[in-house]
Amino acid sequence: MHLNTFSILVLCLVGWSSANTLQGSIDLKRIQSILQEGLKNKDVASLYYSIKGLKDLKVPIPDVCQDIKNAKYDSKNIEQVFYLASAAALSGCQNSLSTDLLRPPSQVLDKKDATIQELYYAVYTLKALGKGSVYDKEDSLKNLIQLLKKDDSPANYGYVFALCEHMGCTAWTASHAEGVLLAADESDSRALHFDGGLPVTSMLLSTITRSYKQQKKASPLNPEQKLKFAEYVLSRRSVTSPRGAALLLDAATALADDQPTPISIVIKGKKYVTSDSDSIEFAVTDLLGRPVPGLKPEDVVAQSGTRLADDVVVLSKQPLTQKPNEPTTFVLNLSKIKAQYGMYKIALSAGGKTANVNIAVLGEIQVSSIEVGIGDVDGTTSPKVTTVTYPNKLTEKLQADHLQKVTLKFSVRDKWNKAVTVQQAFVRVGGAHDETIFVAEPDNAKAYKVELVRPTDNLHITTE
Ligand SMILES: *[C@@H]1O[C@H](CO)[C@@H](O)[C@H](O)[C@H]1NC(C)=O
Numbered sequence: 001m002h003l004n005t006f007s008i009l010v011l012c013l014v015g016w017s018s019a020n021t022l023q024g025s026i027d028l029k030r031i032q033s034i035l036q037e038g039l040k041n042k043d044v045a046s047l048y049y050s051i052k053g054l055k056d057l058k059v060p061i062p063d064v065c066q067d068i069k070n071a072k073y074d075s076k077n078i079e080q081v082f083y084l085a086s087a088a089a090l091s092g093c094q095n096s097l098s099t100d101l102l103r104p105p106s107q108v109l110d111k112k113d114a115t116i117q118e119l120y121y122a123v124y125t126l127k128a129l130g131k132g133s134v135y136d137k138e139d140s141l142k143n144l145i146q147l148l149k150k151d152d153s154p155a156n157y158g159y160v161f162a163l164c165e166h167m168g169c170t171a172w173t174a175s176h177a178e179g180v181l182l183a184a185d186e187s188d189s190r191a192l193h194f195d196g197g198l199p200v201t202s203m204l205l206s207t208i209t210r211s212y213k214q215q216k217k218a219s220p221l222n223p224e225q226k227l228k229f230a231e232y233v234l235s236r237r238s239v240t241s242p243r244g245a246a247l248l249l250d251a252a253t254a255l256a257d258d259q260p261t262p263i264s265i266v267i268k269g270k271k272y273v274t275s276d277s278d279s280i281e282f283a284v285t286d287l288l289g290r291p292v293p294g295l296k297p298e299d300v301v302a303q304s305g306t307r308l309a310d311d312v313v314v315l316s317k318q319p320l321t322q323k324p325n326e327p328t329t330f331v332l333n334l335s336k337i338k339a340q341y342g343m344y345k346i347a348l349s350a351g352g353k354t355a356n357v358n359i360a361v362l363g364e365i366q367v368s369s370i371e372v373g374i375g376d377v378d379g380t381t382s383p384k385v386t387t388v389t390y391p392n393k394l395t396e397k398l399q400a401d402h403l404q405k406v407t408l409k410f411s412v413r414d415k416w417n418k419a420v421t422v423q424q425a426f427v428r429v430g431g432a433h434d435e436t437i438f439v440a441e442p443d444n445a446k447a448y449k450v451e452l453v454r455p456t457d458n459l460h461i462t463t464e
Pocket residue numbers: 278279333334335
């Protein structure tokens with residue numbers, strides 16, 4: 001066995017707790033790649049959501065007219081007819097559609113017992129086909145209100161709000177939206193969503209915010225509601241389907257474009273400083289990862305920094321600096337405390353919102369020398385001790401047999417040669433293929449000790 005490496009690791013927990021900010025944003029590149037992949041999918045729903053999402057992202061869409069022409073759909077399923085007609089309208093491929101497509105929505109409108117959802121699909125199919133004026137606007141709102149009395153689910157309100165955008169009744173939306181928002185479900189007092197999940201939440205947030213904008217009214221969403229809906233949207237960010245991606249984008253855009261927008265504060269990269277790298281970078285963004293509108297760089301401030309071990313305040317009201325050419329990156333310079341090892345809680349505020357983050361100040365530590373002792377297992381004779389100074393190696397091979405034990409003793413020192421206590425010290429013993437990790441125990445306040453005992457081995461020790 002060769003003893004060739006001494007490694008000391010400092011373990012620390014770097015945690016996070018948030019007051020009134022988000023801890024992340026939607027990865028638009030990932031959303032875009034799901035949507036682009038979705039274009040290859042021949043299913044009409046995937047095609048529609050991929051095209052819609054890419055248009056929302058303002059990403060050029062390849063020619064999909066042939067796909068639309070060949071798309072398989074069930075003409076009795078008004079939802080599928082809507083997807084096809086809308087995909088064609090969004091991509092400028094109306095000419096690839098069959099004229100038969102007009103029949104299914106007309107049949108829905110003629111039916112006495114059409115549901116709100118069917119009416120929504122029928123009206124928007126006709127709109128996509130350039131026949132938006134067919135739906136009788138006078139009586140239709142009254143009819144929809146009657147239908148809502150039978151089933152006033154959030155989903156149905158979403159469809160009616162969307163129909164009102166088309167029919168010109170956004171004032172009705174504005175008089176009902178606040179009540180609907182109160183019907184949102186709260187999960188663990190952090191996140192808000194509507195019954196029906198992402199599709200319904202996305203539709204309600206986007207129709208409500210658009211309708212209020214159209215009415216030139218301030219959004220009915222208060223900052224707490226926005227933050228909680230944004231928490232929900234973030235919790236669904238691992239979507240994988242084009243439909244999920246488009247709905248997520250829609251919901252996130254509705255919230256991110258509604259000022260003042262929820263703010264996300266996250267650490268970018270390393271969560272610690274050392275004597276060589278004395279600063280920590282933060283990303284301050286909206287829910288879509290964009291710069292926060294109206295946020296002045298001087299409004300990004302570390303309000304306080306507190307050492308967790310003893311609650312000592314080490315910094316107060318220290319401004320961050322905006323990184324050149326990276327409008328969302330702010331740098332906190334911690335050179336002041338880089339020699340004071342430990343865990344710290346930083347309260348970082350941006351535009352009146354605050355996040356608490358835990359960071360670590362790591363010491364650059366070294367093991368200046370190590371004592372290798374070889375003694376009897378039963379401790380009857382005092383061990384033979386050899387001292388090795390870093391970076392030297394043992395000058396001779398040490399021999400030990402199964403009646404003997406090997407002990408290592410070392411102290412951990414900082415850059416200024418002061419002995420430091422680390423949370424845990426490990427010693428890695430072995431070569432590339434066979435290694436064992438030993439936990440070193442504190443021997444006294446200044447040193448660590450570990451016994452390497454493998455009674456059946458004959459040990460040949462060299463340091464390399
Ligand atoms: C942090 O501040 C110190 C002292 O003012 C300075 O020497 C150092 O370069 C700064 N670090 C960065 C990354 O700007």
